[in-house]
Amino acid sequence: MALFDFLKGSKGKKASPGPDGHCDRGILLFENTGEVIQAETILKREGWTIRVMGPPPEVRQGCDLVIEFPLIEQLDIMRTLEAEKLPPLRIVPVTSPLLQPVDIFHVKDFGEYLMVRAANMKLTIDKKTGVFVNISGGGCPDVPFLAASMVGRTIADAPSPRDIGHTLCGYALQLAYEEVKRRCSA
């Protein structure tokens, strides 16, 4: 459930010391979104309070995510990432508000099938068999790859988008995937 933690504003065991949430924080920039997703997993596993956010315009390259973290923890966080052979490309202080990822879900019940939309991604499952039957929406090149890897497989054995996706569309699909899982297990 780590992916949803940033949406819910959860607190890790190593809390940020800053009162305003900006001037004391930095962002970690990586080569691609896939590395951001890996780094998020590692840092959350180690208990750091971090958030996955959109980059400010001055460092934007394209299909981007960044990790916001407490600057005071920079050395320890760098040591953690270097130990995992995942050092960031750059570290930049946060000087302006960062973009917040979408956190709105739209759900459509087709009777036999359930479709969940997160941002621009839609994931549809056969409610009885638990098989993913379609993935629509999105525009980044991992979306057709994710569809080819997940459609036709059950919720139990399909790979998760976070494990094989690389882009913001893949990240949005992960949100839809988590919501489908939540609804199917409820």
Place this chain on the structure above:
Amino acid sequence: MLCIAGTVPSNDFPLVEGVISFDGKRMRIGTLNIDVNRGTPALLAAAVKASEAIGRPAPFVYLVGDTGTGKGSHRLYAHMTETLPDVSFQTITFHYLQPIVHRHARLLEVLRNMNPRPRLIADAGYMYMAKMSGEASAYDLFTPDVGELAFLADEKAPHPFYTRGFILHEDNRVPDLIARAYQHRNAARYLLVKGKADYLADASGILETVDSPVEEALEAIGGTGDTLTGLVSVLVDAGYEMQEAAVAAMRINRLAGSYARPTPATQILDIIEHIPRACREVLAEKPFADKQQEHIA
């Protein structure tokens, strides 16, 4: 000639260019086979079928394998930047490419210098890139779905993933989203908005609406937007004016979807096989029938 640039979901697929063929199940370029699933292969399959139906040549393609790392997209941007100055296309459609700011800037410079200038159509990741870079107005047509239209309407969002909630909630107010996209110069000359109803719009507002036949299940089926982009690309390239091309494409796509008797589990190939029949029927109607003779001639 129509040129289509996009990606295939495989890291092993090399950078290729040439004319593509489709036997109804798989596509082929040179010695390479491509499965038809959602994404650029769906767009291409629809485009080949539509081209055959109206007696036009199959599209020329630039294709590369990319599963989302962006490596293939980098190569494709660079290759097209290098080779486009020496070739000529009437229409170029850009599709599932990784948004890469600096690569797009160089490619757009080349596109602007092409003589004659091709009509430029953008969908999917490349459309995100065109908007993110602030160069949307350099393009002739964007083909967003309603969610992507909200992204175009949000002047702060660099990707649909960051579309602000208050704009995303305006899903049912398409005219307002269109107006906002043009107000902030984040739309191409024309927008073809794909959804429960399909719209063609420009800066003056909605020009055309096509809302039948209705198949609720199509929203869930991956690739239905890709096929629509392929259809409108073929018709624009064949010489139809944007308004007539868009209306015909929207009707053909809906009709093909309806003929497939879709459920949310239907796959896009099941819809593509109905495109020739839908093409023939729509283009046999007035005013398209007269135009078709004129354009093919």
